[in-house]
Amino acid sequence: MDFPFLWQTVQTLSAGIPLTLLLATLSVSIGVVIAITIAATRLWGPRALQQAAKFYVFVFRGTPLLVQMFLIYYGLGQFEAVRSSFLWPVLREPFWCAILALSLNTGAYGSEIVRGGLQSVGHGQREAAMACGMSPWLAFRRIVLPQAVRQALPAYGNELILLCKATSLASMITLMEITGLAAKLISDTYRVIEVFAAAGAIYLAINFVLTRLVAFADHRLTAHLRPVATGKPAPDTRLTGAKP
Template sequence: MDFPFLLETARTLSSGIPLTLVLAVLSVSLGIVLAVLLASMRLWGPRWLSLFARAYVFVFRGTPLLVQMFLIYYGLGQFEAVRHSFLWPVLREPFWCAILSLSLNTGAYGSEIVRGAFLAVPFGQIEAAKACGMSTTLAFRRILLPQAVRLALPAYGTELILLVKATSLTSIITLMEITGVAARLISETYRVVEVFVVAGALYLAINFVLTRIVAFAEHRLTAHLRARPATRGVAAGDAEAEDVVISGERA
């Protein structure tokens, strides 16, 4: 292995890291909002909204992300109504087409995670909140949503990792993130293995940091659950000690 070339390649590919992170952060932010909306539509919306959400999730989970990206980037421009609309200055840019396709895709997957988290919260807590005088909106914001976030975090962490890797597809629509820079460098040097090894290492480093952030957030949000086994152990030890004392007194 040519280590000086690997170092120079890492320095070159690192120029694509900011764009990769911007794509991931914006797509995740929009995708989370969309996921909550879709999950709410499926669980509590009227029938026509529930059917729309089901159809949306079915389409975007059942088709490849690359196909969706091509349809948005190349397909929308074929419609004259789109070209003459106020959205065209945004939709003609590859960056925003990439954000739109990534957000729509991760929103579909995330909605199933969020929906499962909503269903995992005991319904009795919602009834208790309403019995205390909370409105539906307040109970959702203060009771249901915080617990759902905690329950959905481990699974959503996996979705975040998948999204970071999915940003590599945006190089197909001319964006110079890590994979785009790697493709350009390969066309100049013809050293495919070394360049893609470094690119893979950069994605691995980004996802390692991401997993640590998710693990830290999960650690902070589930402190009471981690303390419970120890408390149970102490309680069990106290109960055993009481049994010993009582047995001694009876003897």
């Protein structure tokens, strides 16, 4: 393996890191909102909305992300109503099509994780909060949601890692993120091993940082579950005159 070329490849592919991180950050931000909305709808929404939410989750979990991205990028432009709508300036751009596909996909998977977290919170806590004078929305925001986030965080961390890796599919709709630059470099140099090894190393580094951030958040949110340290020194009684 040509290590000088490998290092040069890493530097070349690093130019795609900002776009990869931007895709992941925006998709996660929108996907979290979708996930919470869909999960709450499936648990407490009207029956018609529950069925619509179930259908949305079924479709986006049951079809490949690449197919969804192609349908959004290539398929929506086939409809005259879409091309003449106010959304067309956004939907004709590959960046926003990738964001839309990634957000809808991670929102479907994340909704199941969030729903499990919400169901782990005892119903009696909501009733107690409302008995104390809280509105249903306030009880959800201050009592149910914080506990659900703590329960769902480990599983949602896996979804964040999968989403970060899924951004590589954006190269299929002409976006030059890490994988797109790697494909272009391979077509120029025909050196597959070095280029993909460098791309894999970059993704590995990004996901390592992401896993550490999730672990830190989980550590902070579960401080009350850690065992209390024992063997504390006895208090100093010299100033008070109390007997030890």
